[in-house]
């Protein structure tokens with residue numbers, strides 16, 4: 001009688017299950033072929049790391065040219081020449097963006113980093129999400145600069161719009177919408193014309209303007225990649241909803257768009273952006289090249305995201321739509337509150353893969369003459385001081401790309417775990 | 425738009441000359457049915473006889489091609505606004521619950537009141553807790569549907585519908601996906617609801633439930649209403665041969 005009431009005290013796990021020794025024992029228990037394979041792969045890994053370290057550890061940080069590197073190394077072969085990174089790292093980061101203005105992209109990306117961090121948390125408060133919008137609005141101004149007034153107007157209008165969201169909530173939805181559109185229209189008009197109304201002394205107040213042609217390096221990759229990621233998600237979702245819609249016209253347009261974009265290589269779209277687009281635009285318009293590229297990359301990514309989301313929409317059981325409908329939710333409420341949250345959760349791995357691919361594909365802009373890290377690498381290698389350098393520059397670029405792509409992939413896995421709500 | 429139809433104020437649902445086709449397949453044939461307020465109707469019949477199709481027509485989850493359905497004085501039309509209005513007045517429970525797996529139990533219950541009825545969140549939550557207590561699972565409010573047993577999930581589904589304060593409840597085989605020991609808890613909930621005076625249309629093969637609460641039992645076969653009677657005579661002395669066959673198979677084992 002006493003036995004059945006006593007709890008069994010916890011015991012430590014058997015030794016063999018823990019530690020290196022345990023693993024080796026477990027491996028050995030699987031038979032000699034496992035053991036041999038493991039030893040070979042560990043040895044290969046060790047050899048690889050050793051080779052990389054032997055190449056990378058090289059006292060050439062201060063060298064001013066490839067010749068100086070050779071001098072320092074005194075005939076040692078197979079060693080890196082780090083002088084090129086020391087001399088050109090800022091160029092690889094921001095291109096020909098004025099050195100004195102370096103703080104601007106730096107500040108922009110720190111703020112963006114904080115904002116993204118705040119938004120990506122699952123349980124971010126509504127207030128944090130709203131504040132996180134500010135860096136996204138601020139970044140274009142920080143990067144391009146110019147007279148401040150138009151931006152002040154737009155920024156102020158955006159803030160007012162947020163306040164209006166609160167105030168207008170309960171009243172008539174159509175009137176709300178009309179008021180907002182009118183308000184945005186007025187703000188844009190004011191932004192375009194405000195400089196004419198100002199005295200000349202105030203007119204040019206603001207950050208020094210920087211031209212798009214001066215942008216380069218990872219600044220360019222991030223700018224294009226991040227914008228494309230940001231805009232392609234809503235656009236992809238809209239296209240997916242369009243393609244699954246009951247309205248024939250919407251369905252045909254969405255399907256046609258998706259299939260066209262997916263059938264064309266990104267590089268073709270980029271050529272269209274850099275050359276062909278001018279033919280369609282009225283003569284004399286100066287449509288920023290970076291904005292054009294962002295539009296094209298966004299279109300490209302959104303077609304892929306649309307297909308991923310469409311697959312996920314189909315994977316949400318039909319009962320969910322019926323459950324929502326039976327409660328009186330309309331089409332948009334059903335999509336927004338019930339179907340999309342579930343579909344997007346399913347499509348996280350696919351969407352993040354697309355984001356990673358898009359971020360890496362931004363290197364294609366070097367072909368239309370923009371100086372992204374790869375474009376710059378060609379530039380640097382054309383410099384007589386550094387002719388013959390390959391691994392250091394590309395390795396540096398690869399490392400930075402890897403860090404960010406790996407972070408995205410880790411984030412997606414973390415997010416999937418966070419959104420786990422028990423098995424169905 | 426409300427059309428005047430010949431019906432007394434205490435008519436909850438009126439179906440006249442309802443016909444429905446799935447492609448070429450004639451799924452519902454000349455259905456006529458009038459349900460009074462507070463009436464409890466049990467619908468039974470063999471698989472594929474059109475029971476689900478009929479009650480899904482009532483809240484327009486299925487479109488019908490012929491006939492007229494009037495729900496609570498509103499004639500169902502193809503106008504989306506009209507459909508959403510009817511749906512918000514008519515609760516429905518499904519065989520597979522159809523709870524929203526990404527929302528907690530409480531959020532499942534407050535979603536429609538907040539977004540459709542525009543009720544403040546605090547008030548919606550109070551109402552939700554009230555109904556969760558009624559179905560005896562207030563302590564599960566902050567869990568997700570995936571963490572509940574089937575019987576608990578179905579009771580949440582009932583509570584979720586009730587939070588919209590519907591005037592009519594539709595049930596489509598609410599217990600047929602459940603293990604035997606969970607069927608009772610769901611049926612008890614439904615009996616309590618019936619005793620509160622709710623108008624109920626219930627597709628079920630739980631004959632004990634039918635005897636206990638039904639005012640009328642309807643037998644369907646091949647898209648038609650074949651027999652219709654109060655429970656006593658329906659079970660004791662069915663008139664139609666197909667009803668007899670169906671009942672003998674149902675009660676046989």
Ligand SMILES: Nc1ncnc2c1ncn2[C@@H]1O[C@H](COP(=O)(O)OP(=O)(O)OP(=O)(O)O)[C@@H](O)[C@H]1O
Nearest residue numbers: 446447449451469470471472473474475476477478
């Ligand atoms: N979406 C659909 N498309 C085509 N045919 C359908 C569809 N839904 C139902 N049917 C057909 O309509 C008939 C009636 O189906 P319904 O689901 O109403 O039957 P039921 O009486 O509810 O059967 P059960 O007891 O198996 O649930 C069946 O023959 C079925 O095959």
Ligand SMILES: [Mg+2]
Nearest residue numbers: 475476477597
């Ligand atoms: Mg059915």
